[in-house]
Amino acid sequence: MVWQVDISVETELSRMCGAWVIDPARLNMLTTLTRDRYLVATPPGHLACQAADMNNHRGVVDLKSTLATVELEITLLQAAFEEESKRTKSKLVAPEWPQVPEQIDLEHPPRAVGSPDLVASALGIARWLETLALAWGSIERQRLARKYLRLDDPSPRALPISLKGVKALDR
Incomplete structure (x- = not known):
């Protein structure tokens, strides 16, 4: 199962771009769908990628590190706001930072409620x-x-995407 998510800076369309159920006999389709894309793979998905001998993707996303980078950026921006509040004479409107999702475990990924088993994890x-x-x-x-x-x-x-084995990237 492949699900594409648009993580670009801004998009006018849905971030959920498409989903494909891949027949194990057609792993070449997996290679085509992931060309020049970042990957997030469950352990079975990683095995399918290895079986397809894939090397045309942009890298495997380290979700834990990516989330930590986003959380750190919120902390740094909040500190900059607080510093500016102390420095300025006027009252500043505090930023309202969004709630970021909790860390997930790809060994036991979240399952979409009400979805067929085949696609629930993806x-x-x-x-x-x-x-x-x-x-x-x-x-x-x-x-x-x-x-x-x-x-x-x-x-x-x-x-700021972090890839496994690579420092955080801004893509």
């Missing part, structure tokens, strides 16, 4: 990633609305 993971991307979009809107938080970066930043 949809649960996709919804988690969608929630994180939406939270990041909210963080960026709040950052860009406040000059003292923008610093030298006046444009929206991409979700």
Whole structure:
């Protein structure tokens, strides 16, 4: 099962881009669907990727590290707000940071309630990633609305993806 989630900076469309059930006899389809994409794979999904001899993707996302990077950014932006509040004479409107999703375990992934067993785990993971991307979009809107938080970066930043074996990337 492959579920594509758009994690780009801003999208006018749904972040849930598409879903495919892959016949184990057609692993070449898995290679095509994941070309130039980031991967999040359960242990069985990882085995399917190995069986397909995939090497055309952008890397395997480290969900724990990616979530930690987003949480750290909220902490840093909040600290910058508090510092600016102390420094300025006018009362600043506090940012309202979004709730980020709780960490998930890919060994026991979240299952989408009411979904068929075949897609429940993939949809649960996709919804988690969608929630994180939406939270990041909210963080960026709040950052860009406040000059003292923008610093030298006046444009929206991409979700800071961490890849397994690689430091955090801004893509």
